[in-house]
Amino acid sequence: AQSVxxxxxxxxxxxxxxxxxRCNYSYGATPYLFWYVQSPGQGLQLLLKYFSGDTLxxxxxxxxxxxKRSQSSFxxxxxxxxxxxxxxxxxxxxxxNNNDMRFGAGTxxxxxx
Amino acid sequence: KAxxxxxxxxxxxxxxxxxTLSCSPISGHRxxSWYQQTPGQGLQFLFEYFxxxxxxxxxxxxRFSGRQFSNSRSEMNVSTLELGDSALYLCAxxxxxxxxEQYFGPGTxxxxx
Numbered sequence: 001a002q003s004v005x006x007x008x009x010x011x012x013x014x015x016x017x018x019x020x021x022r023c024n025y026s027y028g029a030t031p032y033l034f035w036y037v038q039s040p041g042q043g044l045q046l047l048l049k050y051f052s053g054d055t056l057x058x059x060x061x062x063x064x065x066x067x068k069r070s071q072s073s074f075x076x077x078x079x080x081x082x083x084x085x086x087x088x089x090x091x092x093x094x095x096x097n098n099n100d101m102r103f104g105a106g107t108x109x110x111x112x113x
Numbered sequence: 114k115a116x117x118x119x120x121x122x123x124x125x126x127x128x129x130x131x132x133t134l135s136c137s138p139i140s141g142h143r144x145x146s147w148y149q150q151t152p153g154q155g156l157q158f159l160f161e162y163f164x165x166x167x168x169x170x171x172x173x174x175x176r177f178s179g180r181q182f183s184n185s186r187s188e189m190n191v192s193t194l195e196l197g198d199s200a201l202y203l204c205a206x207x208x209x210x211x212x213x214e215q216y217f218g219p220g221t222x223x224x225x226x
Contacts, residue, residue, distance in 0.1 A: 042220075043217035044203065044205075045217070049214060100171060101158060104155075
């Protein structure tokens, strides 16, 4: 079965600084990769997804992620963080024809003014 | 288009009781998945329904069950509640074949006392 590791439990960045959240996956076949964001008391919102094709994918809110098969990684990046980006971010991996998505433990992002 | 709705949003139950949670997917979406989110275990997949059939099931005891109706609305039921069932239960719907882009509801916060 697929699995996901998010090595960073909590990250603090200053507003305007760049951001990179790490995600490593384990899956024997071509993975379907997702990044979601969750604000306190809310459900999850999809930021971006990778199924195939260009390994650099653009998402909403200025986020992007790069799929690196050789490193089994799908890191999320943003060039300039805004205070409203403070939330919890989840990386997830899915398998073909299976909605049993596996989520990482999440990375909580704090944005300093 | 209305998003995924879940009712109730908050629920307090006593150990040993049973509970039913409801999820209405986005119009046109036929796949509904359920997840349990706890601080200790994170996001865990419960089960997925498509066209009234359960297609996938996570590693949860038989006390957790679900169903889907012909209009794609779904319910999940937890019988003989335990303290450890306290969690945020999230429902997600998708249109495509899995692993499709999932849209999450705000969740039902269940507290078992």
